[in-house]
Amino acid sequence: MLSKVLASIRRVDAIVEVLDSREPDLTRSREIEGYAIKNGKQVILVLNKIDLIPREVADRWKDYLSKDFPTIYVSTRMRQGTRILRDTIKESLKGEGKVAFVGYPKTGKSSIINVLKGKKAASVSTQPMSTGFTKGIQLVKIDSKIYAIDTPGVIPPHGNPFEKAIRGTNPDNLDNPIPPAVSILEKAFQISPALLETTYKVNYISPMQFLQDLAKHRGWIDRSDKEPDVDLAAKTVIKDYHNGKITYYTLPPE
Ligand SMILES: Nc1nc2c(ncn2[C@@H]2O[C@H](COP(=O)(O)OP(=O)(O)OP(=O)(O)O)[C@@H](O)[C@H]2O)c(=O)[nH]1
């Protein structure tokens, strides 16, 4: 998996590393950045999904990350920042070349490329990459002389169960989705109790109670013990975190 993204990096002039602005630090891969630098590729960081965090928090992360690499924040949902991103890519590539979008699963790589290609969708290039390279990989034209490669979910999410969930692991593939879901609920509740309750129409007393009540509210009953299917509720919370239905934010280190 990782070798696939490294192969993509070798074939481009720059990488755009897409981070989730709710958890920029956890969705950063220093390994990928290091590999790009070592191979003489430019690195641009993108904080995506900024519609889900306060603007001043986005500004703080941008300042913090800019010490390492040029950093842009965007929201594909609100169509914000994508023009600046295109200009930054253009500048880095001096007008022409290839750029690979890399990042953990579900950070929004494909969404960003979709917005960037915009009206040029019809001119999506089917120009094959150099021989011997995975056939499925397509170059997408995002400017007159600039092509993007999408690398779907190719950084395998590692770390503790919470980090794995935040890094885009499909909750069906987690050993136990409950602990990460509990952490997400606690953080989301701390930021905005009302949002959680209105989103799910369930009162929040404690995270475990919330999962129980969510399962009951949705009519999810575990067939084996006839109890509310808390596992399914936990998986739903993690998926909803991925698609941005629930949110919280973190702050950069001082
Ligand atoms: N709120 C919000 N959600 C977003 C934004 N961009 C993407 N998403 C959501 O994030 C989820 C993942 O987006 P994708 O573009 O598929 O992410 P990806 O990085 O290509 O994912 P993989 O291909 O699985 O690695 C989807 O549910 C999107 O709707 C954004 O700016 N704001």
Ligand SMILES: [Mg+2]
């Ligand atoms: Mg994708």
